[in-house]
Amino acid sequence: MVRIKPAGDQAVTIEFGDSIDEAVSARVITLERSLKNDPLAGITETVPTYRSLLVFYDPMVLSGRDLARHLEARVDAATTPGTADARHFTVPVCYRGADALDLYAVAAERGMDPDDVVALHTGATFRVFMIGFAPGFAYLGGLPEALETPRLAEPRQRVPAGAVGIGGRQAAINSLPGPSGWRYIGRTPLRLFDPERSDPAFFRAGDIIRFAAIPPEEMADLDRRAALGEMIVEAEAPW
Known part of the structure; x- marks a missing residue:
């Protein structure tokens, strides 16, 4: 009702x-x-x-x-x-090194190899349910049940923009640096919020997302291009 x-x-x-x-x-x-x-x-x-x-x-x-x-x-x-009316995006994510803040801890808690966590995460299709908490912060549905992991008991004081996280049965992409208790398993170079753009928030409710793993060297290149204002992710035809 x-x-x-x-x-x-x-x-x-x-x-x-x-x-x-x-x-x-x-x-x-x-x-x-x-x-x-x-x-x-x-x-x-x-x-x-x-x-x-x-x-x-x-x-x-x-x-x-x-x-x-x-x-x-x-x-x-x-x-x-239907989902065919939604915008579809493939979002690059680095799941290695300093970008994978909680990947190994999440893998250990779920009884998995880190590569299995990445495979599950990149194999899922996510839906943007809402934008909130911070400008451009994307709350996502579609997290595989096997990856559901409680948030940290003590939040970090600073998590970088672009961090890709898990919070219970929810998933998210951080838009701005700040404190968070989410578990972050990777980071995207995509800028989710830019006040200089005509539409400052990159995503909107109803968008469909898949994640694609990229190596650290590609991450560095895309980070540089995104910092210069280049649009590194574009809407795609429905899958």
């Missing part, structure tokens, strides 16, 4: 469920896409999460009651998109 609730005096939240679930995420993204493709006067911003969509509005243009009525109609009329 969909629930529409006020969130202060200039926003409402539309809840589609209570769990991390691809079908719930698809409904969130469908509603957001509907509001972007056919804008409703008075809506100023939308923020998709795992299970809900936060909609900000201007109460001088649109009342909360009218907004709720319009949203109910949009939800009833919306059809859920």
